Amino acid sequence: MTIPGKLGPVLSALDAERGRGRVAETLATIVLLAVVAGAPWIVSKAALNDLGQAILFGLFAISFNIVFKYSGLLSFGHAAFFGLAAYGAALLLQAFPALPVPVLILIAASGAGLLGLLLGHVCVRRAGAYFSMTTLAIGAFFYTIAFKWHAVTGGTDGLGSFMPASLMLLPGWRLVNPSITQTYELSVAFLIPVALAAWFLLERTPFGNAIQLVRQNEQRAVFLGYDAHRVKLANYGLAAFIAGIAGALWAIANGFVSTDSIDLTLSTTVIIMTFIGGSQWFWGPLLGSTIYIFGSDRLSAVTQHWQLWMGLVFILLVLVFPRGVAGLPGMLFARLIGRRDV
Amino acid sequence: MSDDPLFALRGISKSFGAGTVLDNLSLAIRSGERRGLIGPNGAGKTTLINIMTGKYRPDAGRIAYRGRDITFLPPHRRNRLGIGRSFQILSLFGEASVGENIRGALLRKHGLGMTPARRLRRLEQIFAETEQIAALVGLLSVLTQRVNTLPYGMQRRLDIALVLAQDPELIILDEPAAGLSAAETRDLIDLLKTVIGNRTLILVEHDMDVVYALADRITVLDYGHVLTEGTPAEVNADPEVRRVYLGEPVS
Numbered sequence: 270m271t272i273p274g275k276l277g278p279v280l281s282a283l284d285a286e287r288g289r290g291r292v293a294e295t296l297a298t299i300v301l302l303a304v305v306a307g308a309p310w311i312v313s314k315a316a317l318n319d320l321g322q323a324i325l326f327g328l329f330a331i332s333f334n335i336v337f338k339y340s341g342l343l344s345f346g347h348a349a350f351f352g353l354a355a356y357g358a359a360l361l362l363q364a365f366p367a368l369p370v371p372v373l374i375l376i377a378a379s380g381a382g383l384l385g386l387l388l389g390h391v392c393v394r395r396a397g398a399y400f401s402m403t404t405l406a407i408g409a410f411f412y413t414i415a416f417k418w419h420a421v422t423g424g425t426d427g428l429g430s431f432m433p434a435s436l437m438l439l440p441g442w443r444l445v446n447p448s449i450t451q452t453y454e455l456s457v458a459f460l461i462p463v464a465l466a467a468w469f470l471l472e473r474t475p476f477g478n479a480i481q482l483v484r485q486n487e488q489r490a491v492f493l494g495y496d497a498h499r500v501k502l503a504n505y506g507l508a509a510f511i512a513g514i515a516g517a518l519w520a521i522a523n524g525f526v527s528t529d530s531i532d533l534t535l536s537t538t539v540i541i542m543t544f545i546g547g548s549q550w551f552w553g554p555l556l557g558s559t560i561y562i563f564g565s566d567r568l569s570a571v572t573q574h575w576q577l578w579m580g581l582v583f584i585l586l587v588l589v590f591p592r593g594v595a596g597l598p599g600m601l602f603a604r605l606i607g608r609r610d611v
Numbered sequence: 612m613s614d615d616p617l618f619a620l621r622g623i624s625k626s627f628g629a630g631t632v633l634d635n636l637s638l639a640i641r642s643g644e645r646r647g648l649i650g651p652n653g654a655g656k657t658t659l660i661n662i663m664t665g666k667y668r669p670d671a672g673r674i675a676y677r678g679r680d681i682t683f684l685p686p687h688r689r690n691r692l693g694i695g696r697s698f699q700i701l702s703l704f705g706e707a708s709v710g711e712n713i714r715g716a717l718l719r720k721h722g723l724g725m726t727p728a729r730r731l732r733r734l735e736q737i738f739a740e741t742e743q744i745a746a747l748v749g750l751l752s753v754l755t756q757r758v759n760t761l762p763y764g765m766q767r768r769l770d771i772a773l774v775l776a777q778d779p780e781l782i783i784l785d786e787p788a789a790g791l792s793a794a795e796t797r798d799l800i801d802l803l804k805t806v807i808g809n810r811t812l813i814l815v816e817h818d819m820d821v822v823y824a825l826a827d828r829i830t831v832l833d834y835g836h837v838l839t840e841g842t843p844a845e846v847n848a849d850p851e852v853r854r855v856y857l858g859e860p861v862s
Contacts, residue, residue, distance in 0.1 A: 473730050479718075485707065494690040497687070
């Protein structure tokens with residue numbers, strides 16, 4: 270592609286600098302999303318069930334990684350947003366079974382996004398361990414609410430049987446007793462556009478540029494007039510909103526919501542998924558969640574102590590592939606040409 | 612323009628623990644002035660800059676810019692009013708390219724800092740301006756190189772470029788020649804002479820050649836207060852200044 274005029278040198282050289290990596294990344298993204306979208310025709314029903322869980326947790330892990338990769342903040346309480354939207358969607362469906370699904374998801378996710386903006390106002394001010402500890406406290410707080418407030422959340426029993434026999438997708442378009450394939454397709458119909466929009470926002474617009482500048486050098490960004498707090502807060506709100514979409518979809522796909530969707534275990538599981546997949550690639554967490562879900566499913570069929578083995582595998586992965594599975598090609602490439610500073 | 616100073620500090624004090632760094636310090640900079648700030652190590656120059664730009668809050672005193680009290684404005688708000696600064700210890704976006712660094716400053720200046728919609732590459736005007744700024748400081752040929760890979764002298768120029776890109780009314784340079792060779796320092800002086808134009812300048816610098824070449828008025832700080840203030844010739848002739856610098860000739 271040639272760009273005429275004064276822009277020429279800037280853009281062509283930018284392409285040269287990052288061109289090779291960009292092409293590989295774009296290809297990998299297309300393949301990954303094509304596999305996700307085409308899975309109903311490729312894999313078995315049982316595998317599709319797992320994959321459905323994997324992509325919803327994948328979207329959730331992408332949301333976690335938006336805060337981790339783009340703002341450099343490690344959240345230990347990200348399940349609060351996922352769980353809030355999951356419970357919100359469940360309660361909404363119980364009260365208004367005729368609510369169209371997109372509206373339902375939008376309401377639940379907006380609630381999570383608003384909560385993110387509210388909580389972010391406090392926790393995004395601090396970086397490092399302070400941020401992590403604050404989010405841990407937030408996560409514990411919302412788990413306790415879900416666990417204790419039996420009248421609303423059902424406590425340990427959770428909320429079941431909220432799935433109406435027919436799910437209104439859009440006015441005049443209903444899903445009657447949705448099958449696994451249909452809920453999977455519903456999830457994909459949200460996952461791909463939502464994640465792509467977030468990717469575009471963070472990688473291609475001035476908004477994402479500001480977020481990346483603040484992560485790279487907050488001091489300088491501030492003296493260029495960027496409001497670092499607002500920039501990080503906006504990113505945190507965006508991540509909470511996307512976590513909310515994943516949580517609401519998860520509630521709809523499962524027809525059941527319990528404290529599993531908001532507890533601290535989920536907050537740590539999402540970190541593990543992200544690191545398995547690789548945090549440096551936007552889609553790495555989706556890869557990681559798939560490996561995690563299928564891995565734990567296979568392992569739990571073999572042994573009761575699958576979590577022990579999963580933990581060992583995780584430690585090994587982090588030691589051997591610090592950049593996760595998605596970082597593997599880059600690592601191999603670097604080793605091949607003898608460079609280590611990639 | 613009236614005689615009111617563009618930038619004024621009144622009765623600024625700042626302590627860290629038991630140590631008083633700035634003690635009831637006042638300073639008034641007129642519009643268009645090029646003020647050099649000198650003083651021995653520990654005179655409080657860096658603290659003063661951090662108070663001017665909003666990194667620290669003074670324990671006492673007021674800061675006014677264009678007659679407006681900015682004592683409690685955070686750094687980014689002061690920057691948006693037209694106060695730009697460089698850094699003694701280089702503070703750049705090292706993983707990004709030279710062009711991306713400059714673009715970051717330009718996007719913010721044009722009020723596009725957080726626009727969630729437009730593709731970065733579609734911002735033709737920004738790209739054109741990025742090239743202009745890079746050409747101004749002699750970095751056009753390395754526009755697409757990653758900042759971390761550039762020699763130190765070039766990174767210093769980028770530091771200046773980021774300030775210039777914002778087109779600030781008041782430029783505060785914190786030791787812009789720190790770590791530069793004699794030849795690089797001469798180039799820097801030439802560069803600054805051409806690019807500063809009629810902007811107001813506050814220059815903190817150890818290298819007296821740089822101060823004498825650029826400043827039309829000099830303030831000497833010592834132990835947190837103003838020792839003397841005057842034209843370069845006056846300051847040069849002041850015996851008190853010579854005493855403070857203790858054998859380190861000022862000329």
